[in-house]
Amino acid sequence: MCPKSSRPFALLASSLPALLLAAACSSSSGPSGDRTSAPLGAFTVDGPTFGAHALAPAQCHVGQREQFLGFDFVDSQAGIVARLVVDPATGPVVRVFRSAAPFDSTILFHRSECRVFHFSLDETGWRINRIDQLRVSLELDCSLPSGDHIAGKAEDPSCL
Numbered sequence: 001m002c003p004k005s006s007r008p009f010a011l012l013a014s015s016l017p018a019l020l021l022a023a024a025c026s027s028s029s030g031p032s033g034d035r036t037s038a039p040l041g042a043f044t045v046d047g048p049t050f051g052a053h054a055l056a057p058a059q060c061h062v063g064q065r066e067q068f069l070g071f072d073f074v075d076s077q078a079g080i081v082a083r084l085v086v087d088p089a090t091g092p093v094v095r096v097f098r099s100a101a102p103f104d105s106t107i108l109f110h111r112s113e114c115r116v117f118h119f120s121l122d123e124t125g126w127r128i129n130r131i132d133q134l135r136v137s138l139e140l141d142c143s144l145p146s147g148d149h150i151a152g153k154a155e156d157p158s159c160l
Contacts, residue, residue, distance in 0.1 A: 037058060038058065040058060041073070044149075045080065047107070048146060056077070060073055063084075071156075082154075090110075094140060096109070107148045109142040109144070115142070116140060117139075117141075119138045121136055138153060139153035
C-alpha cells in the first residue's frame with residue numbers, strides 16, 4: 001500500500017498516458033486529411049474538355065483510400081480533382097476530372113506528353129485508420145493534341 005502522501009502522484013502517473021494520448025489526438029498540428037484552409041499549390045487547366053480554370057487545391061487524399069498508388073489534389077471550389085496514379089505496367093499518369101461527375105469527362109496526361117512531369121510520394125511514418133500518410137508533390141506542364149493543357153505545382157507534407 002502506498003503512503004498517504006504519494007496517492008495523488010500515483011493517480012496522476014496512472015492517468016498521464018491517457019491525457020497525453022487525448023492531447024495528441026486533438027492537436028491541430030498533427031496529421032490531417034480534411035484540411036480546407038490554405039491552398040497546397042496552383043494549377044491552370046484549359047482546353048475543350050473543361051474550359052479554362054485556375055485550380056487551388058486545398059485538400060490531398062492518398063490513393064490508398066481507393067486502392068491505387070498515388071494521390072488526389074482536390075479543389076472543392078472549382079469541383080475539379082487532379083489525380084496522380086502510378087501504374088506498375090504503364091507508369092505515372094495524371095487524370096483530371098470533375099468531383100461531382102468523375103466518369104463523365106476526364107483528361108489523361110501521360111508523362112510522354114509533358115515538358116515537365118515531376119512527382120514524389122514519400123511515407124511520413126504516420127498511419128491513421130490503416131491509411132499511410134504521405135509527403136507528396138506534383139509539378140506539371142502538359143499539352144495534348146486535343147488542345148487540353150495543365151501546368152502548375154502543388155505539394156502536401158501530410159497527405160492523408
